[in-house]
Amino acid sequence: xxxxxxxxxxxxxxGFLAISMGVFTVKQQTAVLVERFGKFQGIKEAGLHFKIPxxxxxxxxxxxxxxxxxxxxxxxxxxxxFVKLKVSVQYKILKELVHEAFYELENPHEQITSYVFDVxxxxxxxxxxxxVFERKDDVANAIRRELEESMQTxxxxxxxxxxxxxxxxxxxxxxxxxxxxxxxxxxxxxxxxEADRIRIVAKAKAEAESKRLQGRGIADQRREIAKGLEExxxxxxxxxxxxxxxxxLIVVTQHYDTLQSMGENANSNLIMLPNxxxxxxxxxxxxxxxxxxxxxxxxxxxxxxxxxxxxxxPLDENY
Numbered sequence: 001x002x003x004x005x006x007x008x009x010x011x012x013x014x015g016f017l018a019i020s021m022g023v024f025t026v027k028q029q030t031a032v033l034v035e036r037f038g039k040f041q042g043i044k045e046a047g048l049h050f051k052i053p054x055x056x057x058x059x060x061x062x063x064x065x066x067x068x069x070x071x072x073x074x075x076x077x078x079x080x081x082f083v084k085l086k087v088s089v090q091y092k093i094l095k096e097l098v099h100e101a102f103y104e105l106e107n108p109h110e111q112i113t114s115y116v117f118d119v120x121x122x123x124x125x126x127x128x129x130x131x132v133f134e135r136k137d138d139v140a141n142a143i144r145r146e147l148e149e150s151m152q153t154x155x156x157x158x159x160x161x162x163x164x165x166x167x168x169x170x171x172x173x174x175x176x177x178x179x180x181x182x183x184x185x186x187x188x189x190x191x192x193x194e195a196d197r198i199r200i201v202a203k204a205k206a207e208a209e210s211k212r213l214q215g216r217g218i219a220d221q222r223r224e225i226a227k228g229l230e231e232x233x234x235x236x237x238x239x240x241x242x243x244x245x246x247x248x249l250i251v252v253t254q255h256y257d258t259l260q261s262m263g264e265n266a267n268s269n270l271i272m273l274p275n276x277x278x279x280x281x282x283x284x285x286x287x288x289x290x291x292x293x294x295x296x297x298x299x300x301x302x303x304x305x306x307x308x309x310x311x312x313x314p315l316d317e318n319y
Contacts (some may be wrong), residue, residue: 086165101155
């Protein structure tokens with residue numbers, strides 16, 4: 001009887017080992033694949049589970065979280081510029097296709113990388129370097145479409161594909177910076193030229209307005225002078241001085257007024273010729289003679305035109 005109790009500890013230990021080997025837990029966002037004698041038995045999700053010791057075994061664990069794979073690809077653009085693109089692929093294993101994701105692909109990272117290389121080296125050579133920067137979202141969408149079609153069969157869902165970096169050759173970047181700087185300098189020069197043009201136009205308009213106002217002032221001044229002379233002549237006529245004598249007196253008076261104003265300015269370099277006392281009278285005589293000659297010439301030309309009209313008229317009437 002006592003001999004039966006001798007094996008009890010061993011039995012208890014074996015039982016404890018059997019229970020511990022048959023009980024397991026699965027973490028959240030994880031799936032466990034169970035095999036029985038090497039054959040797929042089932043998928044266990046988060047929680048407490050049991051398996052038959054020495055018969056069932058855990059073949060592997062699958063992470064159901066969203067994962068990211070970064071791929072660096074070097075290719076050539078349409079304008080023969082070598083460029084490196086960094087692509088970030090966000091993917092996850094689909095719950096309903098855990099079996100395919102675990103058993104179908106030996107190395108899913110290599111598979112995804114191959115598809116990324118294939119798409120980029122098919123799309124980027126169709127674009128120029130500037131277009132690659134402008135249409136990087138189009139490249140990312142093409143990668144996502146290709147991966148979705150190819151990887152879903154193997155139980156992988158593509159959440160997003162991003163082109164996170166575009167890195168041309170160093171010399172190309174320097175050339176692009178020089179082009180950008182030259183464009184900005186050209187734009188700055190155009191703005192400066194436009195500003196100069198506006199200043200010149202504004203200055204010309206101001207000068208034109210100044211000349212117009214100056215001319216109007218001179219005209220008004222001369223008009224007032226003429227009125228003053230007219231009034232002066234009328235006053236002198238009222239005291240018995242005829243128009244010619246009045247004109248001579250006014251000319252002489254203005255002549256001496258001019259000399260006086262010149263004498264008041266010690267720094268004046270103006271020389272007035274002639275400046276003798278009879279200069280005013282001589283100028284008036286010359287002006288009167290010029291007006292008389294002009295009037296006589298005008299009357300002669302008027303008579304000549306009248307004679308020509310009279311000679312021409314009978315000829316026109318005959319016709």
